[in-house]
Amino acid sequence: MEALGAATTRTHIVEAADRLFYRQGYQHTSFASIAEDVHISRGNFYYHFKSKDDILAAVIAARRDDLRRMLERWEAEEADPAGRIRRFIEIVVTNRAEIMSHGCPVGTLTTELAKLGHPALGEAGGLFTLFRGWLGEQFTQLGHQAQADALAMHVLAFSQGVATLAHAFGDEEFIHREVQRMHDWLSRYARAATRAVPWDGARADA
Amino acid sequence: MEALGAATTRTHIVEAADRLFYRQGYQHTSFASIAEDVHISRGNFYYHFKSKDDILAAVIAARRDDLRRMLERWEAEEADPAGRIRRFIEIVVTNRAEIMSHGCPVGTLTTELAKLGHPALGEAGGLFTLFRGWLGEQFTQLGHQAQADALAMHVLAFSQGVATLAHAFGDEEFIHREVQRMHDWLSRYARAATRAVPWDGARADA
DNA sequence: TCCCGGCTAGGACGGTCGTCCTAGAATTGC
DNA sequence: GCAATTCTAGGACGACCGTCCTAGCCGGGA
Numbered sequence: 001m002e003a004l005g006a007a008t009t010r011t012h013i014v015e016a017a018d019r020l021f022y023r024q025g026y027q028h029t030s031f032a033s034i035a036e037d038v039h040i041s042r043g044n045f046y047y048h049f050k051s052k053d054d055i056l057a058a059v060i061a062a063r064r065d066d067l068r069r070m071l072e073r074w075e076a077e078e079a080d081p082a083g084r085i086r087r088f089i090e091i092v093v094t095n096r097a098e099i100m101s102h103g104c105p106v107g108t109l110t111t112e113l114a115k116l117g118h119p120a121l122g123e124a125g126g127l128f129t130l131f132r133g134w135l136g137e138q139f140t141q142l143g144h145q146a147q148a149d150a151l152a153m154h155v156l157a158f159s160q161g162v163a164t165l166a167h168a169f170g171d172e173e174f175i176h177r178e179v180q181r182m183h184d185w186l187s188r189y190a191r192a193a194t195r196a197v198p199w200d201g202a203r204a205d206a
Numbered sequence: 207m208e209a210l211g212a213a214t215t216r217t218h219i220v221e222a223a224d225r226l227f228y229r230q231g232y233q234h235t236s237f238a239s240i241a242e243d244v245h246i247s248r249g250n251f252y253y254h255f256k257s258k259d260d261i262l263a264a265v266i267a268a269r270r271d272d273l274r275r276m277l278e279r280w281e282a283e284e285a286d287p288a289g290r291i292r293r294f295i296e297i298v299v300t301n302r303a304e305i306m307s308h309g310c311p312v313g314t315l316t317t318e319l320a321k322l323g324h325p326a327l328g329e330a331g332g333l334f335t336l337f338r339g340w341l342g343e344q345f346t347q348l349g350h351q352a353q354a355d356a357l358a359m360h361v362l363a364f365s366q367g368v369a370t371l372a373h374a375f376g377d378e379e380f381i382h383r384e385v386q387r388m389h390d391w392l393s394r395y396a397r398a399a400t401r402a403v404p405w406d407g408a409r410a411d412a
Numbered sequence: 413t414c415c416c417g418g419c420t421a422g423g424a425c426g427g428t429c430g431t432c433c434t435a436g437a438a439t440t441g442c
Numbered sequence: 443g444c445a446a447t448t449c450t451a452g453g454a455c456g457a458c459c460g461t462c463c464t465a466g467c468c469g470g471g472a
Contacts, residue, residue, distance in 0.1 A: 009449085009450095023321070024322070024323075025233075025318070025321035025322065027231075027233055027234060028233060028321060028322055030428075030429065030430085031429080031430065031431090032428085032429085040450080040451090041450060041452065042451090042452080042453095043431090043432080043433085043434095043450080043451065043452060043453075044449075044450050044452090045430095045431095046430095046432070046433095047448085047449065047450075048449095050431095051430080051431080052429095052430065052431090102320070102321070103317055103320070107370050107374075108317050108321070110370075110373075110374050111309055111314050111373065111374075112318070112321075114308070114309070114373065114374075115229070115230055115234060115308070115314070115318075116230075116231065116234055117230075125374055125375075128371070128374050150380075150383055153371060153375075153377075153380050153383075153384075154383075154384065154387070156367075156371055157364070157367030157368055157370075157371050157384060158363070158367055159367070160366065160367040160370040160371060161362075161363030161364055161365070161366040161367025161368070162363055162367070164313050164316075164363075164366040164367070164370065165334070165359060165362055165363050165366060167316075167317065168316050168317075168320075168331055168334050169331075169334070169359075171359075174356075174359050177356055177359075177360075178359075178360065178363060181360070215420095236458080236459065236460085237461090238458085238459085246420080246421090247420060247421040247422065248421085248422080248460095249420085249421060249422060249423075249461090249462080249463085249464095250419080250421065250422090251460095251461095252460095252463095253418085253419065253420075254419095256461095257460080257461080258460065258461090413472100414471105415470105415471090415472085416469105416470095416471090416472105417468105417469100418467105418468085418469090419466105419467080419468080419469105420465105420466085420467070420468095421464100421465090421466085421467090422463105422464095422465095423462105423464095424461105424462085424463080424464105425460105425461080425462075425463095426459105426460100426461090427458105427459080427460090427461105428457105428458090428459075428460105429456105429457085430455105430457090431454105431455080431456090431457105432453105432454085432455075433452105433453090433454080433455095434451100434452095434453095434454105435451090435452095436449105436450085436451085437449085437450070437451090438447100438448080438449075438450085439446100439447085439448070439449090440445100440447075440448085441444105441445090441446080441447095442443100442444085442445085442446100
């Protein structure tokens with residue numbers, strides 16, 4: 001019973017598939033290429049996954065878990081909700097190299113699955129929903145309950161627009177310009193609450 | 207010599223391919239499905255096009271021509287450069303049904319071709335460049351030469367972000383909100399030049 | 413009327429894909 | 443050391459893909 005070996009092999013498959021789906025797209029990534037990447041026989045795949053869709057589901061679940069951990073980390077590291085939103089805004093800077101090469105992992109996957117009419121589209125869209133809900137929560141904590149979701153969607157739209165064009169044009173200066181613009185925009189909504197932080201630890205619970 | 211019949215058949219193929227590439231993606235659209243759509247034999251394709259890539263090139267060229275005509279029409283109908291930019295901003299409203307169903311035709315195609323490593327990526331990216339240059343020209347006419355390209359890219363990023371999220375969430379209210387926000391933003395850059403229009407017909411030539 | 417060239421239909425071809433099957437290697441519990 | 447289980451390798455399969463080939467349809471010019 002070497003369950004550990006199987007677990008790591010399975011993990012390696014998911015990691016390789018994740019990377020390849022991102023770089024080449026889901027449809028364009030064949031079992032052969034994943035197998036080659038993991039140094040595994042092609043036929044051996046079906047011991048760990050019962051279909052290609054199954055691998056996709058595992059990849060989406062892994063991404064979702066990663067994103068959740070990232071959001072939790074931000075919450076631990078940034079006491080100020082505005083600082084957390086700034087973290088999100090700066091994703092496009094932090095990951096600029098990969099974004100310029102392959103776009104946004106969430107946006108491009110969702111778009112592809114939609115065109116394929118793939119049943120996992122809902123799961124992939126859940127990654128957007130994750131960010132949407134989290135950003136909305138931050139804006140709510142900043143005191144903008146009424147517009148929280150609209151503001152969250154605006155931030156998401158920013159990130160998708162920047163990612164798509166940075167990908168198309170490979171323009172790094174553009175990323176920095178738009179991020180700066182977004183920070184300026186955010187400061188209009190963040191100022192009041194940034195001052196509020198020291199004395200309203202209780203409000204976060206409400 | 208029924209060259210006319212061939213021309214219309216060719217046009218029908220390009221139109222069907224355009225529609226199917228948009229809805230299902232390039233890779234996921236087979237010759238069989240295009241043939242079925244046009245009511246043509248599968249093998250007959252290669253009289254009109256020598257490969258699938260050839261059809262793609264024709265589709266991109268057709269889109270480019272359509273876009274050019276659209277921009278020329280806007281220039282004829284809108285004397286004010288700000289009005290022309292507003293026309294662009296409102297594309298996402300005008301085409302909201304299609305965008306919510308299938309995303310932006312330019313953005314999704316460019317992204318897909320990039321993942322495929324397809325040689326026609328450059329041509330597809332030219333559609334973005336077309337808008338970028340045209341928008342930049344409008345901002346220049348508004349008197350913002352120095353930042354014209356940056357402003358053009360910002361407008362493009364808006365449209366891509368809105369299209370991607372409207373596609374992912376199917377949220378029409380979101381589209382209207384973001385368009386309104388964008389109009390407000392534009393008015394900050396348009397006001398001065400809107401007044402300037404009557405007396406600076408010469409500047410457009412400079 | 414016949415012929416010729418533009419145009420079409422249908423099938424054959426090699427290749428790749430996702431899937432499945434099976435024999436056997438490796439590892440564990442007894 | 444044996445047996446059972448976990449894991450792997452490699453190939454076979456049917457389906458679909460883009461491509462190509464060829465026989466024949468059709469209409470206009472001689």
